[in-house]
Amino acid sequence: xxxxxxxxxxxxxxxxxxxxxxxxxxxxxxxxxxxxxxxxxxxxxxxxxxxxxxxxxxxxxxxxxxxxxxxxxxxxxxxxxxxxxxxxxxxxxxxxxxxxxxxxxxxxxxxxxxxxxxxxxxxxxxxxxxxxxxxxxxxxxxxxxxxxxxxxxxxxxxxxxxxxxxxxxxxxxxxxxxxxxxxxxxxxxxxxxxxxxxxxxxxxxxxxxxxxxxxxxxxxxxxxxxxxxxxxxxxxxxxxxxxxxxxxxxxxxxxxxxxxxxxxxxxxxxxxxxxxxxxxxxxxxxxxxxxxxxxxxxxxxxxxxxxxxxxxxxxxxxxxxxxxxxxxxxxxxxxxxxxxxxxxxxxxxxxxxxxxxxxxxxxxxxxxx
Amino acid sequence: xxxxxxxxxxxxxxxxxxxxxxxxxxxxxxxxxxxxxxxxxxxxxxxxxxxxxxxxxxxxxxxxxxxxxxxxxxxxxxxxxxxxxxxxxxxxxxxxxxxxxxxxxxxxxxxxxxxxxxxxxxxxxxxxxxxxxxxxxxxxxxxxxxxxxxxxxxxxxxxxxxxxxxxxxxxxxxxxxxxxxxxxxxxxxxxxxxxxxxxxxxxxxxxxxxxxxxxxxxxxxxxxxxxxxxxxxxxxxxxxxxxxxxxxxxxxxxxxxxxxxxxxxxxxxxxxxxxxxxxxxxxxxxxxxxxxxxxxxxxxxxxxxxxxxxxxxxxxxxxxxxxxxxxxxxxxxxxxxxxxxxxxxxxxxxxxxxxxxxxxxxxxxxxxx
Numbered sequence: 001x002x003x004x005x006x007x008x009x010x011x012x013x014x015x016x017x018x019x020x021x022x023x024x025x026x027x028x029x030x031x032x033x034x035x036x037x038x039x040x041x042x043x044x045x046x047x048x049x050x051x052x053x054x055x056x057x058x059x060x061x062x063x064x065x066x067x068x069x070x071x072x073x074x075x076x077x078x079x080x081x082x083x084x085x086x087x088x089x090x091x092x093x094x095x096x097x098x099x100x101x102x103x104x105x106x107x108x109x110x111x112x113x114x115x116x117x118x119x120x121x122x123x124x125x126x127x128x129x130x131x132x133x134x135x136x137x138x139x140x141x142x143x144x145x146x147x148x149x150x151x152x153x154x155x156x157x158x159x160x161x162x163x164x165x166x167x168x169x170x171x172x173x174x175x176x177x178x179x180x181x182x183x184x185x186x187x188x189x190x191x192x193x194x195x196x197x198x199x200x201x202x203x204x205x206x207x208x209x210x211x212x213x214x215x216x217x218x219x220x221x222x223x224x225x226x227x228x229x230x231x232x233x234x235x236x237x238x239x240x241x242x243x244x245x246x247x248x249x250x251x252x253x254x255x256x257x258x259x260x261x262x263x264x265x266x267x268x269x270x271x272x273x274x275x276x277x278x279x280x281x282x283x284x285x286x287x288x289x290x291x292x293x294x295x296x297x298x299x300x301x302x303x304x305x306x307x308x309x310x311x312x313x314x315x316x317x318x319x320x321x322x323x324x325x326x327x328x329x330x331x332x333x334x335x336x337x338x339x340x341x342x343x344x345x346x347x348x349x350x351x352x353x354x355x356x357x358x359x360x361x362x363x364x365x366x367x368x369x
Numbered sequence: 370x371x372x373x374x375x376x377x378x379x380x381x382x383x384x385x386x387x388x389x390x391x392x393x394x395x396x397x398x399x400x401x402x403x404x405x406x407x408x409x410x411x412x413x414x415x416x417x418x419x420x421x422x423x424x425x426x427x428x429x430x431x432x433x434x435x436x437x438x439x440x441x442x443x444x445x446x447x448x449x450x451x452x453x454x455x456x457x458x459x460x461x462x463x464x465x466x467x468x469x470x471x472x473x474x475x476x477x478x479x480x481x482x483x484x485x486x487x488x489x490x491x492x493x494x495x496x497x498x499x500x501x502x503x504x505x506x507x508x509x510x511x512x513x514x515x516x517x518x519x520x521x522x523x524x525x526x527x528x529x530x531x532x533x534x535x536x537x538x539x540x541x542x543x544x545x546x547x548x549x550x551x552x553x554x555x556x557x558x559x560x561x562x563x564x565x566x567x568x569x570x571x572x573x574x575x576x577x578x579x580x581x582x583x584x585x586x587x588x589x590x591x592x593x594x595x596x597x598x599x600x601x602x603x604x605x606x607x608x609x610x611x612x613x614x615x616x617x618x619x620x621x622x623x624x625x626x627x628x629x630x631x632x633x634x635x636x637x638x639x640x641x642x643x644x645x646x647x648x649x650x651x652x653x654x655x656x657x658x659x660x661x662x663x664x665x666x667x668x669x670x671x672x673x674x675x676x677x678x679x680x681x682x683x684x685x686x687x688x689x690x691x692x693x694x695x696x697x698x699x700x701x702x703x704x705x706x707x708x709x710x711x712x713x714x715x716x717x718x719x720x721x722x723x724x725x726x727x728x729x730x731x732x733x734x735x736x737x738x
Contacts, residue, residue: 064657251652273652280649283620283642286664288433293662295655 012337012368013115014350015070015077019061023354026059028336028346029077031070034119039094041119044086044104048140048333049113051354051364052173053272055082058110065299068112079112081366085139086113086125095122103128105143107310109299116337116368123307126314133322140365141173141329142317148271148298149177150316153185156267156294157245161186164238168192168220168258169249169274170209173329173363178247183213184325190234190243192250192258195219212327220254227257234261245269252277265290271297329363337368381706381737382484383719384439384446388430392723395428397705397715398446400439403488408463410488413455413473417509417702418482420723420733421542422641424451427479434668437481448481450735454508455482455494464491472497474512476679478668485706485737492676495683502691509734510542510698511686517640517667518546519685522554525636525663526614530555533607536616537561537589537627538643540574542698542732545581547616552582553694559603559612561619561627564588581696589623596626603630614638621646634659640666698732706737 011034016025037043057063059080067078088102098104104125106113111120128139153159165182169175170191182189191214196202206217216237223230234243242263248255249272259268259281268291270279285291302310320326334353336346355361380403385394406412426432428449436447457471467473473494475482480489497508522528534551538544539560551558560583565571575586585606592599603612611632617624618641628637628650637660639648654660671679689695703722705715724730 064653248652256647270652270655272656278625278649278651279655280647281662282647283617283639283664284433286639286648286662287641287666288664288669290664290666290669293650293655295652295657295659297656297659300657300659 010339011115011117012343012346013070013077013112014080014336014366015072016059016080017075017077019059022056022059023351026080026347026350026354028343028350029072030343031072031077031115034117037090037092037095037119039092040122041092042088042095042098042104042122042125043090043117043119044125045089045117046084046086046113046115046368047103047136048365048367049081049084049115050141051081051114051366052083052144055080058082065110067110070112079115081112081114082106082110083140083143084113085128085136086118086120089117092122098122098125098127103130103139105139105314107143107302107307109302114366114368126310129315129318131318131322134318135328137328137331137365138321138326141331141363142314142321144298145173145329146177146181146317146320146326147301147313148174148296149181150313150320151298151301152247152269152271152296153178153181153187153245155296156269156292159185159187159245162188162241164188164190164215164241164243165245165247166190166192166234166243166258166261167247168254169272170214170217171205172249172272172274174247174249174271176209176212176329177326179209179212179214180326181320184320184323188215188238189213190215190237191217192220192223192254193217195221220250223257224253227260230257231261242266247271248279249274251275251279253280256280256282259285259291259293262289262291266292268293270295331363331365333365333367335367335369379708380484380486381712381715382439382446382481383449383705383735384441385428385449386444386446388428391425391428392720395449395716395719395723397712397719398441399712400441400446400484403486406459406461406464406488408461409491410461411457411464411467411473411491411494412459412486412488413494414458414486415453415455415482415484415737416472416505417734417736418450418453418484419510420450420483420735421452421513424449427451434479436479439481448484450481450483451475451479452509452512453480453482454497454505455487455489458486461491467491467494467496472499472508474508474683476512476671476676478671483735495676495679497683498687500687500691503687504697506697506700506734507690507695510700510732511683511690513667514542514698515546515550515686515689515695516670516682517543517665518550519682519689520667520670521616521638521640521665522547522550522556522614524665525638525661528554528556528614531557531610533557533559533584533610533612534614534616535559535561535603535612535627535630537623538618538641539578539583539586541618541641541643543616543618543640545578545698546695548578548581548583549695550689553689553692557584557607558582559584559606560586561589561592561623562586564590589619592626593622596629599626600630611635616640617648618643620644620648622649625649625651628654628660631658631660635661637662639664700732700734702734702736704736704738
């Protein structure tokens with residue numbers, strides 16, 4: 001309890017006062033002490049908070065979502081972080097459905113999760129069912145990527161066991177969730193990845209995805225440079241079954257070729273744009289093949305959903321974890337909370353840990369304990 | 370009756386034996402005489418048959434629809450033509466809902482309408498309600514363009530009086546139908562057209578569209594070259610009302626700029642590709658603005674609809690004509706039926722009439738009487 005109080009009275013956070021490159025503008029700062037929660041609020045300590053690709057875009061100021069701000073010595077500081085698992089420490093007198101030591105994840109966007117503790121509206125969090133199978137790493141990473149995969153596999157096409165879906169960026173956090181969740185539905189996946197530096201590295205990646213449950217893996221380069229052959233290969237794999245769903249986080253030429261593999265009436269669902277290139281779609285695919293090109297954004301889904309629906313999807317993901325269908329993402333924990341570190345020192349630890357880009361690699365999780 | 374029999378015994382048609390440019394491969398030919406209709410068939414004489422842009426693509430072999438063929442002296446000839454109005458001349462003994470002198474339009478695709486007469490399955494035509502307001506030109510052109518406009522204005526977004534839609538290719542056959550049908554729904558239109566050779570010609574076109582009911586007209590060039598200003602102008606026009614529906618028959622850069630004017634959750638409906646360029650869509654519009662990009666093809670609608678639905682949409686268009694809401698398209702009738710012409714001479718008449726391209730100009734209607 002003493003530790004808990006300490007965290008509430010000297011909270012630490014990753015903040016920034018202007019937009020820019022994360023390693024230019026992010027700082028570890030000590031924030032003002034938290035007051036007691038008001039009737040509808042809860043006090044939480046964050047257990048683990050991921051550093052997601054979209055967070056970088058928020059810091060750069062190129063993402064259509066605004067961070068929370070907190071006043072430090074009269075200067076408004078932006079609070080980074082969108083996803084986390086937290087433990088409830090104290091609840092406001094009006095809060096009935098939560099109690100201290102409950103684990104919660106974020107049910108609203110941009111709550112500023114890169115900090116040791118916070119006051120949150122009790123309606124902005126989702127209580128996790130107690131489940132020993134769900135590790136802290138699982139819990140910290142289950143609000144965005146796995147539900148994005150689950151919703152995209154559920155909301156556009158009625159998939160039946162034995163059906164196929166195709167996706168690019170298959171080794172991304174969402175992509176690996178797609179592989180595993182599809183497998184749990186007995187749905188086959190055709191997975192596109194970028195070629196690595198050597199054929200051995202590519203082969204290792206292919207093997208990693210197959211171990212995870214990927215049915216087939218193809219490289220973007222194979223698809224782009226020999227599209228006809230790649231389409232024939234895909235037809236052999238699917239044995240003539242229609243491809244009705246493609247999931248896209250890349251864009252550009254690779255996605256144009258991806259779309260050409262689809263059957264009449266298929267959906268292309270875009271949730272990312274790693275190539276930074278626009279989608280280029282031959283109009284005939286819309287007109288004559290009835291292609292539907294749409295987008296998915298988990299933040300919109302949360303904003304448009306009821307508390308009940310938010311709890312529902314968290315429970316769905318917890319069940320997938322409990323049944324062994326969803327692994328922890330490959331990750332690296334960065335500890336920024338120690339009071340033996342000054343804010344300056346913790347900032348250096350942060351900079352050393354941040355990747356230069358977000359194409360692959362381990363997921364970084366901040367720990368302010 | 371003698372004339373009618375003559376037409377049935379010496380039918381004339383525009384045919385081709387190989388794909389290619391229409392003025393290279395099309396021929397006016399005399400076909401074998403027609404037998405009496407079988408029980409489910411009807412014999413019709415075609416009154417007027419349009420030459421539509423898509424017909425040219427079928428002749429070129431670049432359209433995903435196959436023509437009917439007929440055997441002439443042992444050589445299979447492709448029959449051109451997809452749309453027409455015809456008069457029933459004779460009905461098979463099993464046909465109860467049609468009788469001689471009924472006017473019918475085509476309810477199935479690629480029936481080969483560029484001919485003087487034909488045997489058709491009675492289920493492949495739609496009987497027009499007798500209506501003196503509906504001219505032969507109206508009737509010949511009401512199966513494809515006006516219903517394309519009506520469906521696109523009805524099937525994606527619930528439009529209410531006072532709402533706005535935006536479209537490009539506004540002076541196309543579908544575009545002018547959109548203007549008029551939207552006006553009949555008290556829906557405002559923002560219309561994009563290509564700049565003409567001179568500002569006087571552009572102004573004349575703008576005025577023509579406004580006379581038809583266009584609320585606002587903007588040129589593609591204004592939108593592309595000064596997109597920010599164009600978007601501001603559009604915002605002023607709509608007075609902040611959301612643009613939820615864009616209709617596209619152009620593609621390329623112009624359509625990318627068009628899409629940027631849309632509100633969250635809007636539909637882009639593509640039904641043509643006059644620029645021959647792909648759609649280029651910034652992925653953020655899908656992900657963060659929930660843009661839905663789809664295609665519309667009237668042939669698919671007919672193929673997926675019941676007889677009842679087909680009759681329903683014909684009646685809807687007839688009502689729009691009867692209430693003065695839909696004008697005859699600007700057109701030119703090309704007579705190919707006279708028996709004072711040889712097939713060779715008629716072929717020359719055809720070549721002289723065919724436009725070099727399909728970008729604007731009057732609609733050509735073939736008359737084999």
